[in-house]
Amino acid sequence: MILEGKVWRYGDNVDTDVIIPARYLNSAEPKELAEHCMEDIDPTFAGKVNAGDIIVAGRNFGCGSSREHAPVAIKASGVPCVIADSFARIFFRNAINIGLPLIELGAAVTEIDNGDNVKIDLSKGLVENITKNKYYKVQPLPGFIQEIANAGGLISYIKGDQV
Amino acid sequence: MGMTMTEKIFARHAGLENVVPGQLIKCKVDLVLGNDITAPPAIKEFECIGRPVFDKDKIALVPDHFAPNKDIKSAEMAKRMREFAKKHNITNYFEVGRMGIEHVLLPEVGLVAPGELIIGADSHTCTYGAVGAFATGVGSTDMGAAMATGDTWFKVPSSIKVILNGKMPRWVGGKDIILTLIGMIGVDGARYQALEFAGDGVANLTMTDRLTIANMAIEAGAKNGIFPVDDVTLEYISPKVKRSYSPVRADDDAVYDRVITIELDKLTPVVALPHLPENVRPVNEVSETVIDQVVIGSCTNGRIEDLAQAAEIISGRSIHPGIRTIIIPGSQSVYMEAMAKGYIETFIKAGAVVSTPTCGPCLGGYMGILAAGERAVATTNRNFRGRMGHVDSEVYLAGPAVAAASAIMGRIAGPWEVSK
Structure with missing residues (x-):
């Protein structure tokens, strides 16, 4: 799958409380969650994000709560992929389980700025910063996790497994 | 090659002789937990x-985050969980009136045991x-899948050994140990890893200290935090857990990614400043900070010993007139014990409010939300x-002794300042 979009750039330790504040967790509806996505770190995000835009952040993205509402809110905002230096583990797991691809790019994220255009080839693990004309290759996900991702998430994977 | 505690529990639940860090495995689970959110x-x-x-006795459902229901939407979510519990005849559904904050409640009612x-x-x-179990947080999809299959996948984490030596000075508690570690x-610092605690200092920690420490392993990014099983554990567990369980012990030649040593007798009460739990400072360095609210409770510090420590400091004194103090016993039995011991009366007489068990303010749900510019010690x-509320509010994390002293003084304060 090839993705291309404009970058929303954030820093280190973006926690799940700023991705989707708990005051909105009285709903689990993806559309409602998307309306408040990133609200406490960037109140402009929900109103201005376009389908296909890509979030790029620093270390430990998604730290904190286990709320799956966080990757759900990002996905429902139209963001097809998050690139970060590193991800917190529960967020990583949740994103794979709900079918939001993640790319762990390491320190090279510092070369990507807000507003850059990036292109991602998920199956080959390639990231291209079109604006800066730079290319990166990332480690593909372990096979078993790719199978979950390819099935579209954990539930479809389990249903397939059962047959 | 020897195995760590976490590796042993994984091997056992995966039906394997050995596991090594990085290995992907499928494990049987002994308990699957969820809450109203x-x-x-x-x-x-x-x-x-x-x-x-997969097993109606191995699922625990606890309405604690926004319960007693804070609004209509929360009521709808709690209702969905209640109806599910009824439909599937879930043994361990805890209704309001019997529930507590999930991580205070489950150990108390014997739903977690060593080696599980x-x-x-x-x-x-x-x-x-x-209690020497492997326990970790997952998302809703993992929970839903495990309720059907009784198993889940893991990547075996490498372990960090945290050696605790000696004995804590007065006023230092489990919260100060874990905040100090996160500050280090x-x-x-432990992302994707297991934190395994060890050392002669462990024997000097109460179960309350250990529960507080393991609780915040996630705040260092860890997959889990685990304590060795000793007499303190067994004394706590044996009256509560009647099923058979089998503790694990780390092998002497277990391999650790890193070893960190903390000398407990050198520790001092600390506070984590906004907006990360790693911003740790000794109380003395920040004691001029004026605050608006104090919250004593939560899955981290809502147990009877926590309330006892707060009551000791608050007893016979008055909450500072500028401070709202909210005290939340972590479960109904903690509440009743606090009542029997006179703590609740101490708190109310001093000018604090005591709430039913709930996660409420900790995650900015309800029961103590902060306005713009307000500061809380919690x-x-x-x-x-x-x-805990407005995006321009601030939370300072501390143990119950510092929180209680701060409630009296109207600013961040060490308990020794009140004792004078």
């Missing part, structure tokens, strides 16, 4: 799979490592931006 989406996923629950493997759709599920290694676990 995470269970409703999990139930939706569970229903997509179309199987019965527990997953919960709540990041602080890692609390149960205090950072909020991603015995909770996270001080992220906006965590």
Whole structure:
């Protein structure tokens, strides 16, 4: 799958409380969650994000709560992929389980700025910063996790497994 | 090659002789936990799979985050969980009136035991490592899947050994140990790893200290935090757990990614400043900070010993007139014990308010939300931006002794300042 979009750039330790504040967790509806996505770190995000835009952040993205509402809110905002230096583990797991691809790019994220255009080839693990004309290759996900991702998430994977 | 505690529990639950860090394995789970926020989406996923629950006795459902229901939407979510519990005849559903904050409640009622493997759709599920179990937080989809299959996949983490030596000075507690550790290694210092506690100092820690420490392993990014099983553990567990269980012990030649040593007798009460739990400072350095609210409770510090410590400091004194003090016993039995011991009367006479058990203010749900510019000292676990309310409010994390002293003084204060 090839993705291309404009970058929303954030820093280190973006926690799940700023991705989707708990005051909105009285709903689990993806559309409602998307309306408040990133609200406490960037109140402009929900109103201005376009389908296909890509979030790029620093270390430990998604730290904190286990709320799956966080990757759900990002996905429902139209963001097809998050690139970060590193991800917190529960967020990583949740994103794979709900079918939001993640790319762990390491320190090279510092070369990507807000507003850059990036292109991602998920199956080959390639990231291209079109604006800066730079290319990166990332480690593909372990096979078993790719199978979950390819099935579209954990539930479809389990249903397939059962047959 | 020897194995760590976490590796042994994984091997046992995967039906393997050995496991090594990095290995992907499928494990049977002994308990699956969810709450009023995470269970409703999990139930939706569970229903997509179309199987019965794997074991009605091995699922725990606790309405604690926004319960007693804070608004109509929360009531709808709690209702969904209640109806699910009824439909599937779930043994361990805890209704309001019997419930507590999940991580205070489950150990108390004997649902977690040494050597067991527990997953919960709540990041602080890692609390149960205090009894020598492997316990970790997962999301709703993982919870929904495990309710159907009784198993889940893991990548075996490498372990960090945290050696605790000696004995804590007066006024230092489990919260100060874990905050000090997070201050040393950072909020991603144990990312994807297990924190295994060891050393002669462990014997000097009460179960309350251990539960507080394991609870905040996630705040260092860890997958789990785990304590060795000793006499203190068994004394705590044996009256509560009647089923058979089998503790694990780390091998002498177990391999650790890193070893960190903390001399307990050198520790001092600390506070984590906004907006990360790693911003740790000794209380003395920040004692001029004026505050508006104190919260004593949560899955981190809502147990009877926590309330006892707060009551000792507050007893016979008055809450500072500028401070709202909210005290939240972590469960009904903690509440009753606090009442029997006179703590509740102490708190109310001093000018504090006592709430029914709930996660409420910790995550900015209700029961003590902060306005713009307000500051709270809280015995909770996270001080992220906006965590307890307005995005421009601030949370300072501390143990119950510092929180109680701060409530009296109207600013961040050490308990020795009140004792004078």
